[in-house]
Amino acid sequence: MADVRNSGPMAVEIEDLTVAYQQQPVLWDVDLRIPRGVLMAIVGPNGAGKTTLIKAVLGLVRPLAGEVRIFGKPYKEQRQRVAYVPQRSSVDWDFPTTVLDVVMMGRYGQLGWFRRPGRRERRLAMAALEKLGMQAFAERQISQLSGGQQQRVFLARALVQDADVYLMDEPFQGVDATTERAIVTLLQELSRQKKTVVVVHHDLQSVPDYFHWVALLNVRAIASGPVDRVFTLDNLKKTYGGHLVWIEKEALAGSD
Amino acid sequence: MELLQTIGIVFGDYTLRTVLLGALILGGVSGVLGALALLRRQSLLGDTISHAALPGIAMAFLLSGSKSSLVLLSGAALSGWLATLFMLQVVRTSRIKDDTALGLVLSVFFGFGLVLLTFIQKRPDAAQAGLDKFLFGQAATLMAEDVTIMAWLSALVFVLVVLFWKELKVYLFDSGFAESLGFPTRWLDILLLSLLVITIVIGLQTVGVVLMSAMVVAPAAAARQWTHRLERMVLLAGLFGMFAGVSGSLTSSLVPRLPTGPTIVVVATIMVLCSLLFAPARGILWNRFRLKRQQKSIQVHIALLTLLDLAEHHRDYRHQHSLEVVRAVLPRTTHLSRTLKELEERGWITVPRKGFVALTARGVEVARRFRENQEVAG
Numbered sequence: 001m002a003d004v005r006n007s008g009p010m011a012v013e014i015e016d017l018t019v020a021y022q023q024q025p026v027l028w029d030v031d032l033r034i035p036r037g038v039l040m041a042i043v044g045p046n047g048a049g050k051t052t053l054i055k056a057v058l059g060l061v062r063p064l065a066g067e068v069r070i071f072g073k074p075y076k077e078q079r080q081r082v083a084y085v086p087q088r089s090s091v092d093w094d095f096p097t098t099v100l101d102v103v104m105m106g107r108y109g110q111l112g113w114f115r116r117p118g119r120r121e122r123r124l125a126m127a128a129l130e131k132l133g134m135q136a137f138a139e140r141q142i143s144q145l146s147g148g149q150q151q152r153v154f155l156a157r158a159l160v161q162d163a164d165v166y167l168m169d170e171p172f173q174g175v176d177a178t179t180e181r182a183i184v185t186l187l188q189e190l191s192r193q194k195k196t197v198v199v200v201h202h203d204l205q206s207v208p209d210y211f212h213w214v215a216l217l218n219v220r221a222i223a224s225g226p227v228d229r230v231f232t233l234d235n236l237k238k239t240y241g242g243h244l245v246w247i248e249k250e251a252l253a254g255s256d
Numbered sequence: 257m258e259l260l261q262t263i264g265i266v267f268g269d270y271t272l273r274t275v276l277l278g279a280l281i282l283g284g285v286s287g288v289l290g291a292l293a294l295l296r297r298q299s300l301l302g303d304t305i306s307h308a309a310l311p312g313i314a315m316a317f318l319l320s321g322s323k324s325s326l327v328l329l330s331g332a333a334l335s336g337w338l339a340t341l342f343m344l345q346v347v348r349t350s351r352i353k354d355d356t357a358l359g360l361v362l363s364v365f366f367g368f369g370l371v372l373l374t375f376i377q378k379r380p381d382a383a384q385a386g387l388d389k390f391l392f393g394q395a396a397t398l399m400a401e402d403v404t405i406m407a408w409l410s411a412l413v414f415v416l417v418v419l420f421w422k423e424l425k426v427y428l429f430d431s432g433f434a435e436s437l438g439f440p441t442r443w444l445d446i447l448l449l450s451l452l453v454i455t456i457v458i459g460l461q462t463v464g465v466v467l468m469s470a471m472v473v474a475p476a477a478a479a480r481q482w483t484h485r486l487e488r489m490v491l492l493a494g495l496f497g498m499f500a501g502v503s504g505s506l507t508s509s510l511v512p513r514l515p516t517g518p519t520i521v522v523v524a525t526i527m528v529l530c531s532l533l534f535a536p537a538r539g540i541l542w543n544r545f546r547l548k549r550q551q552k553s554i555q556v557h558i559a560l561l562t563l564l565d566l567a568e569h570h571r572d573y574r575h576q577h578s579l580e581v582v583r584a585v586l587p588r589t590t591h592l593s594r595t596l597k598e599l600e601e602r603g604w605i606t607v608p609r610k611g612f613v614a615l616t617a618r619g620v621e622v623a624r625r626f627r628e629n630q631e632v633a634g
Contacts, residue, residue: 022351058436076438084436091430095295096486105426109437116422141484157524 009072011036011165011196012057017066019052026052030066030221034198039191040213040224041201045240048218050200051087054167058084070165079109083161085154085168093142099153100125100138106160121160128156132182133190148179155186165196172203184210207231272509275462279404279501279520282459282471285410288417289455290476291490292448295428297355301449302472304362306456306465307383308339310369313390313460314376319536323386325402329457332390336453339365344445351370366465391463393517397507406458413451413458417490424448463517474524475500479591481535500524552591552598557626559595560604562586563615564623573620 019027027049034040034088042050055061057068059075070078081104103125104117111117128133132152137145145153151171158166171183187210190197201207207214207227214231215224216239223235293301309332316331317323339361346357376387389397417424426434427444435441452472459468477492504520536542562585567573583592596613599605604619614622 055432058433060435079436079438082436084433086430086432090432092297095429096480096484096489097425097429098485101486102429105429105433108422108426108434111422113423114419143484161453 008036009069010034011038011071012068012198013072014053014057015067015069017053017068019049019056020064025219027056027063028219030217031055032215032221032224034196034215034224035213036071036196037191037194038131038213039197039199039211040215041199041207041211042215042217043201043204043207043239044217044222048239050217051169053170053199053217054084054169054198057167058228074082081164083158083166084156085166087169088147088154093145093150095142097142098138099129099134099140099142099145100155102142102153103128103156103160106155106157109161124160124162125156126166128159131159132186133178134157146176148175150181152182155183159186163195166190166198168197168199170200170202171244172199172201172206186216187216204236271396271398272505274398274400274403275505275509275516276502278395278398278406278462279505279516280498281403281406281410281501282462283497283499283501283520284494284495285413285455285458285470285522286471287475287479287493287495288490289413289452290474290497291493292417292424292428292473293472293480294480295486296445296448298358299360299473300355300362300583302452302456303469304343304358304365305336305340305449306460306468306472307362307369309333309336309456309460310390310465311335311365311372312369313599314372317376317387318372325399325461326405328387328390329405329460332460333453333457336456337450340449340453341446344449350593360592363511371466389464390460391458391464391466392515393462393467395462395471395508395516396432398461401460409454409458413454416447420444420447455628463520467517467521469501470521471497471524474521474528478524478527478531481531481538496527497524500527528591552594555587555590555595556598556602559586559590559599560619562626563578563605563613564620564627567615567620573617574614576608576614579611579613582613612624 010033012032014030014032014034015030017027018025026047028055030049032053042053044050052061056063056066057070057075057185059068068075070082075082100122104121106128107117107121107124111121120233126135126137126138128252129138132155134149134156137149137153142150142153144222151173155168155171172180176184187197187199199211201211208231213225214227216222216230216235218239218241222239223230290302309501312331312333312335313328315333316328320327322328341360343354343357346352346360347354352360360519372484373387377432423434423444423608424447426437427439427441427448431441434444456468456472459471463471475493475496476489478496479489482492483611500520500523504523505516507523508514509518529540533539533541559582563577563582566577566581566585579592582596586592586595598606599613599619600607604616604622605613606616608614
C-alpha cells in the first residue's frame with residue numbers, strides 16, 4: 001500500500017490552514033497530508049470545521065493563513081482534477097430543471113466559457129446515472145426526487161467531472177439503505193481506480209468498514225492516517241472531548 | 257366590422273402604435289430577466305433597483321437641465337446600478353442579512369429620490385414639470401426614439417443572457433459548485449444584476465419606479481407555475497410579459513382615463529392569480545383535485561380490505577354484510593355511500609338486497625392481490 005502512496009506529491013497537502021468567520025476561528029493551524037489513492041473519512045463533532053476544510057481546499061472560503069496544494073500545485077491550476085459533492089441541502093431542489101441537466105453541469109468546467117453541453121456530455125451523464133442506478137430518472141424533475149435520489153444525482157454529477165480527487169461533503173447524510181449501498185460501492189470503485197476520495201462523515205460506527213484512511217478534526221487537526229492506526233479511543237476522546245458518542249469497542253483500532 | 261375598426265384605429269394611431277411596441281418590448285425583457293431574478297431567490301431585488309433609480313433621474317435633471325429620456329434614464333441606470341453594488345458590498349462585508357440590506361438600500365435611495373423630486377418641484381422655474389411621471393409611468397409620453405432605445409437595450413440583454421446561459425444556470429442552481437468549477441460567481445452575479453438594472457430602466461418611462469418591480473416578479477411567478485424546465489420558464493415568462501404589456505396597453509387605450517402602466521401591471525397580476533389556481537401540477541385547484549382523488553381511492557381500498565377481513569371472519573366470501581356492520585367496521589372518516597357506490601361500479605361488490613352488500617369473485621381476487629402487495633411493501 002505504502003509504495004504507491006509515498007511516490008510523487010501528495011494528492012492534497014494542507015499547511016498551516018487557519019480560517020475564521022467573524023473573528024471566531026473555525027480551523028486553526030491545520031496541517032493535513034492526504035496521500036494519493038486513499039479513501040479517507042474526515043470525522044469530528046459539529047462545528048469542527050469539516051465543511052470549511054473542504055471549502056478551503058476548493059477556494060470557496062478565503063483562509064486567514066495557510067496554503068493548499070493539489071498534486072503539488074495550487075487549486076486554481078488543478079481544478080479539472082478535482083470533483084466536488086456539496087451538501088445536498090445547499091441547493092434549492094425546487095429549481096426548475098431535470099436530473100440529466102444537473103448531472104451535465106459536472107461537465108461545465110471542462111467545457112469552459114460559452115460552449116454548450118452536447119451529445120458527448122449527455123452520454124457521459126447517462127453513464128454516470130447508470131452507475132448509480134438512476135438512469136430511469138434522467139428526464140425526471142429534480143423536485144420529485146427523494147433525499148437518497150438527490151444524493152445520487154449529486155454523486156453522478158461529480159462522477160462526470162472525471163477527476164483524480166473527489167471531495168464529498170456528508171454524502172451519507174439522511175439517505176436510505178439503497179443509496180448508502182450505492183455510495184459505498186461507488187467509493188470502493190473509485191478507490192480501485194486509484195482515485196483519492198475524501199468524505200466528510202458523521203457515523204463513527206461505519207468508519208472502519210467504509211474507509212481505510214481517516215482524519216480526526218476539531219478546529220485543529222487531531223490525527224490522520226490509516227484507520228487501523230489512528231482510529232483509536234484515545235484519539236476519538238481528544239477529538240470529541242467528554243461527550244463521545246457511544247461506539248462499539250470492536251470498531252476501534254487496537255482495542256482487542 | 258367593429259373589430260376591424262378597432263384594429264384600424266390601433267395601427268393607424270401613431271401614439272398607440274408606439275406605446276404597444278414599447279409595452280411589448282418591456283414585457284418580454286422584464287419577463288425573461290424576472291425569471292432569472294426569481295430563481296436568485298430575492299424577490300425584493302427588482303423592487304429595490306427600481307426604487308433606487310429615482311434619485312438618479314432627479315440628479316440627471318438637476319445636473320443637465322435636460323428632460324430627454326436618454327439623459328434621465330442614464331441617470332436612473334447609474335443610480336440603480338450603484339444601489340445594487342452597494343447592496344452586494346453591504347452583504348459581503350458586514351453581518352447584515354440580504355433582506356435587510358435590500359430594504360435599507362430601497363428606502364435610503366427612494367427617500368433621497370423623493371427629497372430631490374420635491375426640491376425640483378418647488379423651484380420657481382416651470383421647466384421641471386413632468387419628472388413625477390417616472391413615479392407611476394406615463395406611456396403616452398413614449399416617442400419612437402424611446403422605443404428604439406428600448407429595443408436596442410433589450411437586444412443587448414437577450415444576447416448576454418443567451419451567451420452566458422450555461423454559466424448563469426449553474427450559478428443560480430448551485431453557486432458553490434459553479435465556483436469550484438472556476439466560474440467567478442461574484443462576477444456572474446454582478447452581470448445578472450446589471451442586466452436586471454437595464455431591464456428595469458427599459459420599463460421606467462412606461463410603468464414607473466413604483467410598479468416596475470411587479471413587472472419583474474409577476475410574469476416570472478406565473479411562468480414558474482406552468483413548467484419544470486428553466487428554458488421553458490424563461491421563454492414563457494417573456495411571453496407572459498409581452499401579453500400583459502400588449503393587452504394592458506390596448507385595454508387602457510380603449511377605456512377612457514385608464515392609465516397604461518398600472519393596467520399592464522393589473523393584467524400581469526391576474527395572470528399570476530390564474531396560474532396559481534389553474535396550472536397543472538403546481539396549481540391550487542389541481543392539487544386539491546388530486547388530493548380528493550387520492551383520498552377517494554384510499555377509502556375504496558381500505559373498504560375493500562375490510563370487507564375481505566369481514567368475509568374471512570364469517571368463513572364465507574359471499575357473505576352478505578348489513579350496512580350497519582360495514583359502517584361500524586370502516587374508519588369513521590369514510591364517505592360510506594360514495595365508497596360503496598365506487599366499489600359497486602368497479603364490480604368488486606354487489607348489492608344482493610337493500611341494506612346489504614357482498615364481495616364479488618373479482619372483488620375477492622383484487623382484495624387478496626392488494627393485501628399481498630401491501631405485505632411485500634411493508
